[in-house]
Amino acid sequence: MPFSTPARACGIDFGTSNSTVGWLRPDAETLIELEDGKITLPSVVFFNLEERRPVYGRLALQEYLEGYEGRLMRSLKSLLGSKLLKSETTVLGSALPFKDLLGFFIGELKNRAEAVADRPFEEVVLGRPVFFVDDDPVADLEAQNTLVAVAHKLGFKDVSFQYEPIAAAFDYESGIAREELVLIVDIGGGTSDFSLVRLSPQRRSLAERHDDILATGGVHIGGTDFDKQLSLQGVMPLFGYGSRMKSAAPMPTSTHLNLATWHTINAVYSAQ
Numbered sequence: 001m002p003f004s005t006p007a008r009a010c011g012i013d014f015g016t017s018n019s020t021v022g023w024l025r026p027d028a029e030t031l032i033e034l035e036d037g038k039i040t041l042p043s044v045v046f047f048n049l050e051e052r053r054p055v056y057g058r059l060a061l062q063e064y065l066e067g068y069e070g071r072l073m074r075s076l077k078s079l080l081g082s083k084l085l086k087s088e089t090t091v092l093g094s095a096l097p098f099k100d101l102l103g104f105f106i107g108e109l110k111n112r113a114e115a116v117a118d119r120p121f122e123e124v125v126l127g128r129p130v131f132f133v134d135d136d137p138v139a140d141l142e143a144q145n146t147l148v149a150v151a152h153k154l155g156f157k158d159v160s161f162q163y164e165p166i167a168a169a170f171d172y173e174s175g176i177a178r179e180e181l182v183l184i185v186d187i188g189g190g191t192s193d194f195s196l197v198r199l200s201p202q203r204r205s206l207a208e209r210h211d212d213i214l215a216t217g218g219v220h221i222g223g224t225d226f227d228k229q230l231s232l233q234g235v236m237p238l239f240g241y242g243s244r245m246k247s248a249a250p251m252p253t254s255t256h257l258n259l260a261t262w263h264t265i266n267a268v269y270s271a272q
Contacts, residue, residue, distance in 0.1 A: 004026060005026070006024065006025035006026070007023060007024040008122075008123050009121065009123035009124055009125055009160075010022065010023045010032075010113055010117075010123075010124055010125075011023070011125045011126075011127070011162075011167075012106065012109055012110075012113075012124055012125070012126050013127040013164070013167075014077055014105075014106055014109070014126065014127065014147075015077060015127075015188060015189065016043060016076075016077040016078055016188055016189025016191075016222060016223070016224060017042065017043060017075070017188070017189035018040040018041065018042050018043060019034075019040065019042075019043050020032075020034070020039055020040055020041070021034060021109055021110075021112070023121075032112075032116045032117065033116060034109070034112045034113070035056075035057045035058055035112075036058065038058075041057040041058075041108075041109065041112070042058055042060070042061065042074075043074065043075065043076050043077060043105060043189075044056065044057060044060045044072065044073070044074045044076075045060055045072075045074075045076070045101065045105055046063050046064045046070055046071070046072045046073070047070050047071045048063055048068050048069075049068070049069040049070040049071070049092060050070070051068075052092055056105065056108045060072065071090075071091055073262075074262055075189055075224050075262050076101060076102060077189070078189075078190045078262075079098050079101070080102075080143040080146060081139055081140065081142075081143040081220070084098050085098050085099060085143075085146060086098075089101070099146060099149075102147075102150050103150045103153060103154060106150055106154060107154045110124075110155070110156075120155075122156060122157045123156065123157065123158040123159075124151060124156045124158070124159055124160075125160050125161070126147055126151065126160070126161050126162075127161070127162055127163075127164045127167055128144060128147070128161045128163060128164065129163070129186075129188070129190070129191040129193050129218055130163055130164075130165065130194075130195070130218035131191065131193075131217075131218045131219070131220065132144065132220070133220060134219055134220045144161065147159075163193070164186050164188075164193060165185075165186045165193045165194065165195035165216065165218075166184075166195060166197065166213060166216070168184050168186060169184045169195060169197040169199060170199075170204075170209075172184075172199065173199040173200070173201075173203075173204055176200070176201065177201060178201070179199065179200035179202075179203075180198075181196065181197075181198055181199075181214075182197050183195070183196055184196075184197060187222065187223070188223065189222045189223040189224050190222045190223075190224055191218055191219065191222050192218060192219050192221055192222055193216070193217070193218035194216070194217055195213065195215065195216040195217075196213075196214045196215040196216070198212040198214060199212070228260045228261055231259070231260035232257075232260050236256040236259065236260055239256060240256070241253065
């Protein structure tokens, strides 16, 4: 759709693995460069204990791998819809609510986008999976409301949402020449979504497209689950997972499960 003035709102795709920010403006790419000329920012925060500062994206991974003391947090989006969201964790020696951790990262996306755009953003369209939580509408709504609260706290006054597979469908629609019935498959780090959508050049300009979304669904299964299984099957047996103790009783699995799951790794550092 042709446009002659920049959009008021930005669009944020806060992903489990990577995140992007888009801004429609004339004669320019939609996606904003967020790190070293790249349009993606890995959804990672490293709290550098030695220099007492948070670091984001590729630089966060680099400092962690170089051996700086600190705390690496990844797959942050998986917090939405989980019980952890109402609790806190220890970061740089202080208690940090997990909700504030989301604010750290989304706030960094906002700051970087505003620096490139050379303007503030007070309106935002946030991408969201079809379901943050399977078979629990109350928990799913709570996850969305958490994002709204975080966005308002960061200075966004107007917050709206778009299903991620629907956004992908509309992007595809911008390049077709005839009506098509399209199955959109979005396999992400935390969730997998599927949508069946009717698309056409004639429908592209319609403001209301609800009737064109014929079916949509999703499951809370994604790449992080695959990572966990890889760890459990390929790495944790080297640390005793699946073995037996001298008494012939099975080796307790809780430590191995914690080590293989990003948001429970820190439990292994406890005195217990």
